[in-house]
Amino acid sequence: MTTPLQLSRGQVLAHRRRVGALDERLVSGADSLRHAAWAGLTDSVPRAALLSIHARVAGTTPSALDDPTLVQVWGPRFSAYVVAAADLAVFTLGRLAPSEARRRFAEDLADRLEAFLDGRGLPYGQAGRGVGVHPNQLRYAATTGRVLIRWDGARQPTVRTVPPPGTDAGDARLELVRRYLHVLGPGTAEGFARWAGLYARAAAPAFDALRPELTLVRTDVGDAWVLARDEPDLRADPGPAAPARLLPSGDAFSLLHGRDRELLVPDAAQRAALWTSRVWPGAVLVEGEVAGTWRRAEDRVTVSPWHLLSAAAREAVEREAASLPLPGLGGPVGVRWDE
Numbered sequence: 001m002t003t004p005l006q007l008s009r010g011q012v013l014a015h016r017r018r019v020g021a022l023d024e025r026l027v028s029g030a031d032s033l034r035h036a037a038w039a040g041l042t043d044s045v046p047r048a049a050l051l052s053i054h055a056r057v058a059g060t061t062p063s064a065l066d067d068p069t070l071v072q073v074w075g076p077r078f079s080a081y082v083v084a085a086a087d088l089a090v091f092t093l094g095r096l097a098p099s100e101a102r103r104r105f106a107e108d109l110a111d112r113l114e115a116f117l118d119g120r121g122l123p124y125g126q127a128g129r130g131v132g133v134h135p136n137q138l139r140y141a142a143t144t145g146r147v148l149i150r151w152d153g154a155r156q157p158t159v160r161t162v163p164p165p166g167t168d169a170g171d172a173r174l175e176l177v178r179r180y181l182h183v184l185g186p187g188t189a190e191g192f193a194r195w196a197g198l199y200a201r202a203a204a205p206a207f208d209a210l211r212p213e214l215t216l217v218r219t220d221v222g223d224a225w226v227l228a229r230d231e232p233d234l235r236a237d238p239g240p241a242a243p244a245r246l247l248p249s250g251d252a253f254s255l256l257h258g259r260d261r262e263l264l265v266p267d268a269a270q271r272a273a274l275w276t277s278r279v280w281p282g283a284v285l286v287e288g289e290v291a292g293t294w295r296r297a298e299d300r301v302t303v304s305p306w307h308l309l310s311a312a313a314r315e316a317v318e319r320e321a322a323s324l325p326l327p328g329l330g331g332p333v334g335v336r337w338d339e
Contacts, residue, residue, distance in 0.1 A: 004218035007234055009263055012186065012219055014238035015230065017288055019182055020253055021056040023241050028059040030069045034084040039183035040075050040091050041082040042250035045279065046153025047326060049082035051248040054325050062327035072149050074142040077197030079250070080151050089165035092145035094176035096169045098202050102140075109133065109141040114161040121150070121160035173206045178213075178227060183252055186217050186224035187260070194257040221259045241288030243316035246301070246324070249280040254290070265290055270306050286313050294321075299329045304338040 017023045019038075026032035036056040041049035049072075054060040065072070065082060075081030075091040083091045097103055112131040128135030138159060141147045145165040151157035165172075180192050187195075193203035207225075214225040217234075226234060247253055254274065256264060265271045273293055274283060281293035284303060291313075292305035301321040309317070314337070322332040 002216050004216045004223050005231065005234075007186065007217050007219050009220050009266075010238055011234055011236075012263060013288065014236075014241075015234045016184065016253060017241060018233060018239070019230075022245055022247075022253060022285065023239060023288070025058040026056060028057060030067070032057045033064070033067055033069055034086065037070065037082060037084050037087070039179045039252045039255075041252070042075075042255065043072065043080040043082050043151070045249040048248040048250055050326075051246065051282075051324060052251050054323070055245045055247055055251070060325050062325045064325065072151065073147070074139045074149060076195060078139040078142070079197075080149065080157070089145050089167035089172045090175045090179065092143055092147075092172075093165060093167055093169040094172035095196055095198060096143040096172075098205075106140050106143050109137065110144040110146045110161065113138065113141055113147065113159070117159070117161055121158045123156040124149070124159045125156050127159050170206075174210060177203075177206050177210055181214070181225065181227050182230060184256065184260075185226040185230065186219055187226075188224050191224070191257065191260055195255065219263060221262050238288075242285070243287060244313065244320045245285040246294055246317070246320045247283040247285060249282055251283065253285075254280075254283045267306075273304070273306075284317060286317065296324075296333070299326075299331060299333050300336060301333050302336045302338050 021035060026035060033053065036053050041052045043049035050065055053064050069085055070082055071085045071088060072080060072082050073088065073092055075083065076095065081091060096106065113127060116130040117127065124135045124138055128138055138147065146161050147159055148162055149157040149159050176196060177192055180195055181187050184195065189204045189207035190200060192207060193200045196203065213228055215228045215231050217224060217226050254264060261271050261275060265274055274280065274290065281295050283290045284292040284294050286309065291307065291309065292303060294301055294303045303317060318335045321335045324333050326333065
């Protein structure tokens, strides 16, 4: 039996921050946007994807999501996601159901939607009625890779169709597993299924198929798998962490479930504050550790720290808040400390 590679909590979190560009922002550009969206950017909370990019890419502007290299889809768990256009197949076909009947349903729905829209983009309520289904069912058509959305949080999503990606669904599923393990690893088949919004029976075969590319590791929360190519980075000494980052609700760094949350936030009470039963708050990173939560209302950010922060740390958090690239505000964002 293979002896698992022992990894400390510090090694795992340092690796996740490095691959997630959370220790040092990337230079502005299309390659950096794709890097920031490597595991997808959840956008179910308005502006979340924009703020996730800002946490990773220097010079992010309020119009960053308009970059032609990005698209918006119903992605994992049928949530609104921003992904690189080059990776559309990974986050759509990668989640296509293995059942032949479900695949036919998704393809038929995409065919009907394409015929009805005839090149137009329409609010999804109108589009759903036009093809004779509840609008929410259009989310299933998204797994074909042929449906894009545009949603700003204020109105109904607009839907449009595009040509199908020229990628095999099985290959897309394998790449989706790789993205999960690279950004959120160590991981398990069960963890991947919850993250991707798949049934366990659909996720397990892809995980098994990748075993030649994986290394078994042991962490404080149990045994799991990492990409073998990530092992050198996981063994590396942690570098300097950023003074502060404000990660929005659903950011890839904190998009965890079950015991995986214990590694990021060991304290049970703090976990309950970050992963609430309703809309999650954002996570405040201070020198690489989650140090509290934050919420925003217009130009005011309320920060709830979990422990006493130094004056330097508070200043770093306030600088991050003031730099948030939010459109339509009359001035910089201010911080209210909820202590």
